Amino acid sequence: MLRQASLFEKAPAVKISPDFRKRLSLLSQDSRFDLAGSCAKDPLGQGRKRGPLGRWLYPVVLPNGRRMTLFRTLLSNQCFSDCAYCPLRQERDFLRLSLRPEEIADAFMSLWRRKIVHGLFLSSAIFAHPDKVMEEFITVARILREKEGFGGYIHLKVVPGASEAAIETAAKFANALSLNVETSSPERLAQLSQAKKFEKIWQGMNQLKKLKERFLFSQTTQFIVGAAGETDAEIILQTERLYRQLKLNRVYFSAYQPGLGKQDLPGEFLARQNNFLLREHRLYQVDFLLRKYGFSAREIPLKNGFLPLEKDPKELWAESxxxxxxxxxxxxxxxxxxxxxxxxxxxxxxxxxxxxxxxxxxxxxxxxxxxxxxxxxxxxxx
The missing domain is CATH 1.10.150 (DNA polymerase; domain 1)
Known part of the structure; x- marks a missing residue:
């Protein structure tokens, strides 16, 4: 952590206490559980890094193709939710920490002024009522926009169950808003969580679609690949639906990390667990086919509902x-x-x-x- 700490030591205008440094370090590391694979440089995920300066930095490709490095952290790792795939779920016993909005804003501005980061990606565990979590997100964004005069990229997560008013306020400050669909259907989500409801998530995503007509932001979502035992066919069909019906700017995929969640997968899926990252990579290739290449979901070559892992799906289509x-x-x-x-x-x-x-x-x-x-x-x- 010494190299990370030196970033702030070179910015004397911002006082960073040892306590804050510790909390930021741990919460930034916890944000790795929500790591989308779009930053991977190879199909096995060996390129999954948060940048040369440590886990506070996160290289991404935005929906418009632009590449940038984001300062990424959780607001809190204290969670009242029960998502079976998530290491931060309520039932687990480990050190729970939080950051104040002012602390996050100060840390971000310190890095941004030194041109180390281009923007902010802020997420959190659900530590309170969804609107309370959204309120703290908005406070960070408001400080950056109104107090610091920051006009760059801000990505905020939308908490499932947040009110329409809270989501609309967030839309006024963010360049990107993401509400994660997590799974391909209500039945699949019910296998992972009793707290989250697929219909509520879909309602929130519909609201975001309408807000895009008034505010300039990109709308994204993410699947947790493999946690509920769903097939690739299910994910691909839902991805196509998200693009066509809700006009999403980008769909992301994050491979389930076996051993971190409590979900017991059927034997046939456990046998594939070593290939979850490669499976995620193939889904990204399919995403490009759907989003950029004019393919439909029904054209994607599958075997027993899954993408063959040995070859690019576009090559398989050409061969067939x-x-x-x-x-x-x-x-x-x-x-x-x-x-x-x-x-x-x-x-x-x-x-x-x-x-x-x-x-x-x-x-x-x-x-x-x-x-x-x-x-x-x-x-x-x-």
Missing amino acids: HPEFFPVNINKASYKELLRVPGIGPTIARRILEARKESYLKNISVLFPNKKLFQKALPYIVT
């Missing part, structure tokens, strides 16, 4: 649809190009722009690396 290939790069539409393995939105746009100038014979120069070009080569012709 030989009638679609080869694609002529001089005639194909943008959507047709996106169906080619190795070709994403950026390369597809490069191809469309390049062929305005001349007939394309060699497009290898349009690819950022040979690996992607070799992946596409069997599926294209000039």
Whole structure:
């Protein structure tokens, strides 16, 4: 922790007590249980790091594709909820701590002024009535906006069960609001929690959709993958529904961490537990297919309701649809190009722009690396 502490020691205007330093350190570490895998650099999750300066920092890719480093912590790890997948659930006996809104705001500004972080991601265990938790979130955001004049990125979690008034107030201050759906259906959520209700979560997400018409913020959510024994097919169908009906900006996935929760999984799912991170990675690939590539949920290749782990789902689709290939790069539409393995939105746009100038014979120069070009080569012709 010495390196983390030095960040604040270099900002003498902010007085950091040993007690606060300890609480911030522990609560920031506890926030790792809510780590979405979008920051992973490889399918096994070996790139899951909170940045070079420790767990207070969290590299993310935003719904618009922008990359930034966020200061991330929990407001409190004291929880009155019963979520079976969560190590912070009420029944567990460990040191419970909280931070005051003013402390979080001061710590964030210290890092932001030194250009170490770009924005704030604030979450919490449910330590009080949902509106009380939201009130403290809002207080942090209000201090940053109105007192400190911070105009950058703030992401606030929305607590399930929060009132419409509390959610609307949060929308006035945040760039992003997330209410986590956790599972694919009411039945699955009931396996994990008696306190949380799927219908209430869905109502809150509907409210966020309406608020986006008045306030400028992105709306996201997250699934806990594997905790309730759900299939990938269930998650994929619900993800498509979230994008189409609620117009979410982004859906995230967080692999269940066996041994941290109390959930007893059926044997067939326990046998897959070592692959939860790879399963999460495959779901992110499917998310891109749904969100960016024009695929529908019914087109995603599955085996017994699960994504095959050995290969990219886009490659599997291509292998099972030989009638679609080869694609002529001089005639194909943008959507047709996106169906080619190795070709994403950026390369597809490069191809469309390049062929305005001349007939394309060699497009290898349009690819950022040979690996992607070799992946596409069997599926294209000039």
